[in-house]
Every structure is written in C-alpha cells, then in structure tokens.
Amino acid sequence: MYSFQNDYSEGAHPNILRALETINYHQNNSYGLDEHCDNARDKIQEALENYGVDIHFITGGTLTNLTFLSHALRPYEAVISADTGHINTHETGAIEASGHKVLSIPCTDGKLTADLIRPVLKQHENEHWVEPRLVYISLPTELGTVYTKEELEKLYQFCKRHNLYLYIDGARLAMALAVEETQLTLKDLPDLCDAFYIGGTKNGAMFGEALILVNDDLKDHFRFNMKQRGAILAKGWMIGVQFEELFQDNLYLELGKRSVALAQRLKEGFIDCKIPFLCDSPTNQLFPIFPNEFAKKINENYVTTFQCKPDENHTCLRFCTSWATNEQAVEDFIKDLKQWSYIYA
C-alpha cells in the first residue's frame, strides 16, 4: 500500500549512501570536529552567503529545538509559539522539561504576526509573569503554509524592537524555499532571524539537522549545552558527510522542489475533484477534507495521516510527499481519486 503519510519514510539520497561508503574506513576526528563537518559548514556558509554564522549538526528536530531553546533562554524566560507549533504539541513537553513556558497563541493558519504577539507581551508585565524572550516559528508551518519574505522582515523587525529572539524551525525549510511566490531565498535567512535550522531528515538525509546560529549572543559555549543534552554524535562526520552532499550542486533545494512539485500535482488532482482543503498549502503537506466514506476508501488503499474531523460527516487527511515519492504513484492515486470522487463526493 503506497504511503503519503510523511516525508521521512524512505532512506537517504543515493549520493549520501555512496559518500558514506567511500570514506567508510577513513579515520576521522570525533564529535563533529572533523573535516567533513568543516567542509559541510563551508558549503552551507557559501549557500547562505554569510561567513559569520556558527553551524552545528544535530541528529533530529526535537533535540535541535530543545538544545537551542534551553541554551538561548534564562530560567524565567519563555518562548512564544503558534498553538500549532511543533514544540507546543508534538515534542512531549520537551521545552517545559528544560524549564521554560511555551506561550501559545491560537492562530488559524499556523503563522504568527506582530498583531498576534503584541497582546501577549502586554500581559507579561512584571516578575509574577514569565518574560517572553523568543519567538518560535516553523517554516513551512505545521499546516504547510509559508511566510513571504516581507512577512518575515516585518516579524523580525517587530522582534528586534521588543527584545525578542526569532528562531525558525526549518524541518522542511527546503519545501518553503521551493515556493517562489514568497520571494524568500536561502541566503535571506541569516538577515531575517537570530537562529534557524536547515532540516535534513525530511529532505533526503538519513537523519541530521544543521543549526545555524546567526546572532553572536547565542553562540557562546553552545557545544557545552549540546553535549549536556546528548546532542553531540560521537561519529559526528556521519552528519557532516550528508550535508556535504546535500549542499553539492544545489541538491538540497532540488529535493525540496521535487517534493513540492509532486504535492502540487496532487493538489491539482484534489481541486479537479472539488475537494476542499483545511488550509491552502503551497508546500509538500496537503490537508484535503473528505466525506467520511471517501476518506475511508482512501485509507483502505493508501497510507495517509489522520488530521482532524472538521465536522461529524467529514474527515481531514494529511497527504505528504517527499524527495523520494514515486511519480507514478502520484498519478495512480489521482486516477483512483477521480474514480472514487464520482461515488463518494
């Protein structure tokens, strides 16, 4: 049964496997202090056109988020997040476990704005309240939506005026950068936030994320906190090699484009069948809403993720494509969809 469940159900891009095999018996320095990590850092800096950022490689997204946030915040400081933010929902309270409140803001499309944040700042006025100190956003959001370059600029200016760090969870950053309408490119990011991570796990790597520390205030002693959180891999070059490959010949961005293109092909299919969406996603996650029986039929033939029930009679499913999604499977699904839509729509 073909799966559109997520973008981390296949292995790694073949270039990565080949590279790991090639150097398998080389002796490397450990803990991310080897030449592959250094080389990957160089390539990422080049792609960012910024040679001042610090770059650390960490195995997964939750570990990256909790290590970074617990490093950035003093004990009484809190992080602001959309209520749908990954740290607020799907990380089992990892941020609170490191001692910090997540101030969640309800928002329909997963995106934060100055207007949404302002009242939270106003309410937190003295030492009886936590001090908001950092804004966490996901790009794309957990609902597949994206920020335009202009939106990010405004948000970051607001953050700087209010002494708030801005941190971008880029688990699927490549997919956001595949959306041309945002006018956002990789090299814009260091100017638009204090820190962000470039997600590898969901875009062609076996595992691994590259955390980019832009603001100098956030750089000091970071490796101490990494080690304390278990976030320094002994064979650190295993991630370095992967990012060397991902940042060779634009592979990282190309893989993101591929998965977005296939999702948008699916989207056309849904639109053709007049299937509505929970929200309008231009990236690789789609949230179509089906009559319950229609959803049931789909799930008997394809693997998807249950998202929610907008009402008693309808079911919203998440469809997710990846760098490895099979084109033919997409076309097959669209054919099935059209057929079933005659019966169930």
Added chain:
Amino acid sequence: MYSFQNDYSEGAHPNILRALETINYHQNNSYGLDEHCDNARDKIQEALENYGVDIHFITGGTLTNLTFLSHALRPYEAVISADTGHINTHETGAIEASGHKVLSIPCTDGKLTADLIRPVLKQHENEHWVEPRLVYISLPTELGTVYTKEELEKLYQFCKRHNLYLYIDGARLAMALAVEETQLTLKDLPDLCDAFYIGGTKNGAMFGEALILVNDDLKDHFRFNMKQRGAILAKGWMIGVQFEELFQDNLYLELGKRSVALAQRLKEGFIDCKIPFLCDSPTNQLFPIFPNEFAKKINENYVTTFQCKPDENHTCLRFCTSWATNEQAVEDFIKDLKQWSYIYA
C-alpha cells in the same frame, strides 16, 4: 598518521552499509515502530535468551544514559557512580541537568563494590539528603577493567537488598564479553541488572545503542520520556537495520573479540618493552605509561589520547583499538615501539 585514539573514528561494518542500501527506497513506519526495529528486537531477545525485556534504540550513549536515568529516578533520588564513571565526568553534567545528584565514589580501578557503596548509603539517612536509588557501572569501565560474573552477581544482590537499581553502561559491552576469564556471557546480563545498554557506536555501527529494560518497574511510559529528550529518531529503522546486522551470525560479539585481540597484541608489545600500565586492562583500551620523551615520540607518529601524568617525568597515553583497526598498523606500531624503547625507555 595512524590513529589509536578511540573506537569511533571509522564508519560502519560493511554489512550495515549494504543493508541500508538494500532497503533505501522501502517505505517504513517511523519513530522506531517499524519491522526492522522489531526484527532487531527479536534477534537481541534471542541472543539474551530472554523474551520479556523491552528494547529501545537511541542514537548515542549520553542520550541513552540521561534518558534512562531521568526516567528511573524520582526528583529526590540520586545515582551512585565510580568517580571515573562516564556520567560523572564526560557528559557535561547531563544527569544533574535532569535534576539528579551523582554520588561519586573514589576507586582506583573504576569498579564499584558493596563495600564501597555501603558507607554512602549509611550517610544518606533522612530527608535532608538525597536518596541513593540507582547504581551506575560501566562494563568495561572507563579504565578498561571488567567485572567477573561473580562480582556482578554479588553487586546486584547487594543492590536488591538495599532497594537500588543496577544499571550497566555497555558502550563497549562487546569488549567486556570478549574477556573469557570473567565467565560472563550476553545472556547472563538480564539476570544481573535492572537495565543495561548494548553499545553499537563503538562496535561497528554508524551510531546507535540498544537500551534493554529488564525490570518491569522501569518499562512504563518510557517512550514518552524518550520523545521528550529528543531520543526518538524519525527514521528509527536506521538503527533497527544496524542492530539486525550486528545480531546476525554473532557479528556483534565477533567485532568485540577482534578489537580486544588487537589491543592485547599491543599489550604484549608494551610488556615486551617493559612499559608499565596505569591499570591492568584486558579489553580494547590500554593505558601504558612512558617517559615523557618516549610519549612525545609516539605522538609525533601516531594519534593517541592523553590520559594523565602519573608524575612529572611520565605520561600515560590511552591506546584504543576498534572493530576496524588495521592489523598491519598494529604490527608496524609494535616494531616502532621496540625501536624507540631502546632510545627512550
């Protein structure tokens, strides 16, 4: 320059690379709930001859230790460790960062005994003191020494009588099991402790440890704490596949034997040259002591780890072999050693 610096400077056993390549485009369940992890669990249970243990796969040793210990202990409870214990020295206070005191006990050979632990228990008598609740040992220890089966039996009986969990850090477990004199085998372990981990990183895996929960009291909700600590890998099968290979045809134990055999070949070389040792290690880490000039000469030609200076005129270096250590390099080193020993010893 050939390196005897550690046992994690080379990649992965070729069987592992081949297996990862074979399944690269398969679609797997995520978060360690896939068939490769399940299959690896079956194989490990079979090797342990124990089908009741819970098995979890985690990327590295520090992350395994902190996730397990913070799961096992209530806030006021503490862990007892040798002063040389990895959690007490080289994990940047990860256990304290999760809220728990490490009660360290000075000991010359890295090994704990009932006699060493008893006074600590006696001192911690009421609510003004932390409550010792768990004994942490490394096998082999950080000094390369091992516990015999009988020593472990006595220690575990003592722990059970005093309401202490016993946890074994098995980062190099394969190397301990390669020492026949201990009469300890893999299948003995579930009877000799409450939990332990089988280290992959230092014995042929790219990364990954298999945590074995034996005591039922320690099993409940463990995956919640894993997720909270960032210790659930999205593509969890990446570790599952590795342990499938390591537990195929005894590979895990064979790799351990190989690295120990090469270290013991080195040891013979040192003994031939009348080089004394910091302690007598039967495993893959050796701690020979050289006159300073001798050590300097070695380090100009080989990579080793500085251990300590026993006195002003001598230097103790750590030599470490691995599953991938080159036999010829060992012989070459011994030849060099003999030559240098005429000059510097």
Added chain:
Amino acid sequence: MYSFQNDYSEGAHPNILRALETINYHQNNSYGLDEHCDNARDKIQEALENYGVDIHFITGGTLTNLTFLSHALRPYEAVISADTGHINTHETGAIEASGHKVLSIPCTDGKLTADLIRPVLKQHENEHWVEPRLVYISLPTELGTVYTKEELEKLYQFCKRHNLYLYIDGARLAMALAVEETQLTLKDLPDLCDAFYIGGTKNGAMFGEALILVNDDLKDHFRFNMKQRGAILAKGWMIGVQFEELFQDNLYLELGKRSVALAQRLKEGFIDCKIPFLCDSPTNQLFPIFPNEFAKKINENYVTTFQCKPDENHTCLRFCTSWATNEQAVEDFIKDLKQWSYIYA
C-alpha cells in the same frame, strides 16, 4: 489612603501574635517535627473529620504549588488548568521550571468542567504529546467564583474515571467556605480531591499554608521534595503555632466569613450605584467596571488593583477585603461611591 488592594496587606490575627510571644523562649524541634505542628495537624484533621490525611506546612502558595505538583507528576506528565489559574499566570512559570507543561483551557468564569477537559484529553493521545495527569483548580477562583459541592463531585468523578489527580489551590479557601449556597463544607474536601491546601497567608496568618495530602499515592517521600525545594522551614513551629490558633474555636472559618461579608457589603454598594461586574463573585474579590474617569477618581482616593480594560472607555478594578478590613472604611467608601456615581456614572 485606604487600601482594598488585596487580602495580604495587614499582619496577623492578634491570637497568633500572642501565641508566638507566649512560647518564644521554648526550645522546639526543628523542621516541622515539633509539637505545635503536630497539634495543628490534629486540629486540622479534626476539622476535616479525617484522620488519614498527611499535613505539611509551607511558607507560601507558589512554593506549595510547585513543591506539590513537581512531586505528583512524572517527567512527561502535565497539569490541566483554567487559563486564569494562578499557576498559569502569576507564578513566573514555576511549574514549567520544574519540568511540566501547564495545559491551559480558556474559560470565562475561571472554572473547569468535564466538558472543558474532555477535548484536551482526546488530543493528547500518544508519546508525542505530554500526558495530562492532574487537574488544578482554585477555590475560589482568581475571579472570585466558587464551585458548588455538586460541581466538585462531578468534576472529581470525571477525574477519577480518567486517571487524573484533582488538586485544589485553597489560597482563599476560607472565603469559598463562607458562601453557603455551595453547600460545601471543610470536611467535604478530603472526599472531593486528591490534595488541597488551606491558605493561611490570605486569611489571618503572617504566612503559611497547610497542604493536605489525601490520596495515599501522593504521600510517599514528600518531605524529601519539600526539603529539595527549600520548603521546609527551620523553625517550622512558626507555622504550626499559627494553624493551632486558626483552628481554635473556628477562627479560620470566622475570618473568612468576615472578609466575605465586608466584600458583599461593598457589592451591595456597587449594585445600588448600578455598577456592572466583570463576573459575579460571591466571595471577597469583586471586579466592578467603571467609566474611565470614575475609576480614576476612585484610584485617587483608594488603593485598588487594576484588572483589565473591557473596552476603551471602561476600566475594571479589583476590590479585595480581608480578615482585617476596617468596617468603617467600607462604609466610608460606599458613601464616596454614591456621591461620585452622580458625577461619573
């Protein structure tokens, strides 16, 4: 300028001062293990008609809440609270600082119900989410509202069915018990929750709260966590003596009645002047809403607490009476109010 700002701006009931003076030179056991604490425990058990509860004395409310909650919860467990709950707003993230997420539920009157909690439970379905384990309510709430005995019964039954502890923050418990309509009495409480505290600070004590642990599962090793949090007072009898006095001849309940009666006298005054309220409070905190100019006039002559601005032209102030509020001051204020209401209403 007379103050209706809060119920902790005056000292202690004279009986308490007298008792402390009487025993001043006695030599007492320390850390709450003295005869005054024991005697206070006896009196409280008698008032509760329950001799199985454990009773601990702690200096203040935030310290009581954080010590209890961090004791009750395992690392991945979370507490459910109304969004107005004291732990969610005015404790500077103390619960998160101890590692636990506060799942806050929006509600207009500060009160939780099964219907409000149920969707939260449903959402938290697996190890990617925190596990809701405890429901925190305030009685009276931060908006002065109360639960009836029947409401509490239903809520507690719901909690028990869903494996949730129920904990009552009784900072102003005496004021809730002064509201006859609820049919709730002190001795009902051990049957209606797993733990609660009887607030002294806001009802006649210098400082000090009595934490009542009802559920046996919550009793073990509690003093260890108290000590770790700095919540064991060296001269513990200082709180014991105070509760001896508060539970002599019903003083505790009488003081609560007195402050509620004076607040309700104020309430009549507001109603006479047709001043609306943010919510209908039968206890000692009132939330009248004034035209801005009216509020300004009041604040030039009396001390109150700013609550919020319901709209641009109106201001909601909190009026709070205490066990020590001056009756004549209440009457004087009402006279002023009536006069000003001609001008500003």
Added chain:
Amino acid sequence: MYSFQNDYSEGAHPNILRALETINYHQNNSYGLDEHCDNARDKIQEALENYGVDIHFITGGTLTNLTFLSHALRPYEAVISADTGHINTHETGAIEASGHKVLSIPCTDGKLTADLIRPVLKQHENEHWVEPRLVYISLPTELGTVYTKEELEKLYQFCKRHNLYLYIDGARLAMALAVEETQLTLKDLPDLCDAFYIGGTKNGAMFGEALILVNDDLKDHFRFNMKQRGAILAKGWMIGVQFEELFQDNLYLELGKRSVALAQRLKEGFIDCKIPFLCDSPTNQLFPIFPNEFAKKINENYVTTFQCKPDENHTCLRFCTSWATNEQAVEDFIKDLKQWSYIYA
C-alpha cells in the same frame, strides 16, 4: 531537658516581636516592595558601608542558596564546594535539582583554598565536562571554622583570575564576625565576594535571610527567579521588619557575639576536662569527642546532635549555642560535665 542541639530552636528576639505587633494593622505593599524592606535595605547598606549592593529577603537558607545559584549559573556551569558544604550534603540535592553539578572537594576543616580548587579547574577542560563557574563557601563553615580576612582576600583574587564567582553562605555570619582574630568585619564582605547572605534564622529572627548581590552581573531580573522559586513572600515586610530590628543598634552583631561567647565558655569547660575536638572551632558550634559511655550519659541529660564516630569507642557530638541560650544552663552543663568526666573520661 536542655538543648544544645542547634541555633534555631527558640523563637525571635523580643524587639522583633514587639515591632511586628506595633505595625500589625498597618496596610503594607506586598512582595517585599514595602517601606519596612526598604528601610531594612538602607540599614544593611549603611552597615556594609556600600550603597550599590542589591538586597533581597528570602525565608530560609536552602531557598536562598538554590534561588541564587540557579540564577547565577548557565545550564552547563557548575559550583565548587567543600565536601562538607551545606549545598553538597544537607539540601537534598537542591542545586542538582535546578540543573547544576556540585563539584565537591574533600577537605578536613571545611575550608576551600586556591590550591584545592586549582586541580579541579585543570581537569574541566572542554565541552565534555561541566564548566566550573562559582565557588561556594560557608562562613563559618559547617565545622565551625572561619576564614581570616587575608584568606578570603586570597581566595577571591584567585576566583577573579579564573572567572569564578565567589558566594558566601552566611547562615551564621554573625558568629564568624564575632571572632576577632579573623580581622574580618561586616563592611569588608562586599569587597571579598560577588554575593553573600546575612542569615537571620540562626541569629535572632523568626525566619529570613538577606541576600546581598554585589556583582552587577548578578543583579538583573533576580526577582523573576525569586518568584519562580516561590521565594517572594506575599507579606514580604514580615522579613523587612525583622532586619530593621536586627540592624538597629548593632543587634545583629551583638547576638552573634553572645552565642559565640557562650559556646567558648562551653569550650573552656571541655578543655578543662581534657575533651578533644574533631576540629578547632572558634564559633558557636563545637565538636567534642567523648568515650561512648560519656556521650551516652550526656545525651540522657542534654539534647545535642550526633556528628560522627571517629572510631569504634568514641562519639563526636555537636554542641550549638544560640542568641537565646540560657547562661545558667551553660554553667549547669559545665558542672555536670566535670562531674561526669571523673567517671567516664
């Protein structure tokens, strides 16, 4: 049975009780922002001859230590303490519970020196180790010993050279200042450390310590961390009033002198009877060593604290005097002692 068990078994100096009674019905600002706290701050600054320090009032010593230390340290930073240090033994792991390792150094007299600290710094060399950042000392130490002014100067200079904060736990500071030989006076302290606390609980107060923040780097947002730890008392003036009295007419120092003088009178008695000591204490805690039968006889007639058993046949008891110790009781005890020493010595 008269008690020499500790210095916190009696109530408060009568001046304090009188002052609390006098202002009992005044309406005060809450949370330590009242005029009594401000006045106490002025008096303490005057006594310190330093008007730049920040002063915070906290109910007890453990709460003061944990609030300050968790404020001063970043997550990967550790505190150095003598192995006998209160934070290392009798605070149930409070510092570790806030995330920080206590690096304890064995020392016979409870006192730290540069020579003892230097090897610890050397060992902690990179991100695999915690970073030592603060030195904690007690003055007097838990063994009753004191630092001379010169010793403190040297220690602080060492700390500054090595980027270490120096923090003094002054639970019994008045008793250290009563020892003239040290040449240390209250006003020297702000020049000799980064922060310290002036203990009230053990020197005439009901409860309460005054934390003095000297180093500007430690002042920012401290009240946020206080509130988060439950260390802001609602009726904060209760401590302010006490320190107003303690710093009126030198009372604080006089009470310290009194308790030390009585202890030294006891000491003479022990010396007359040729009773040896565990260590030579010039303050209000004495540690005489008795034959077991002698100790038993004493404990049948007086309350003391068991300290340790130096060998099988001897018992070391702690004798402690306080501001309220009865002179006659001291003389009575000495008479008893002399009599018993004929029989048991």
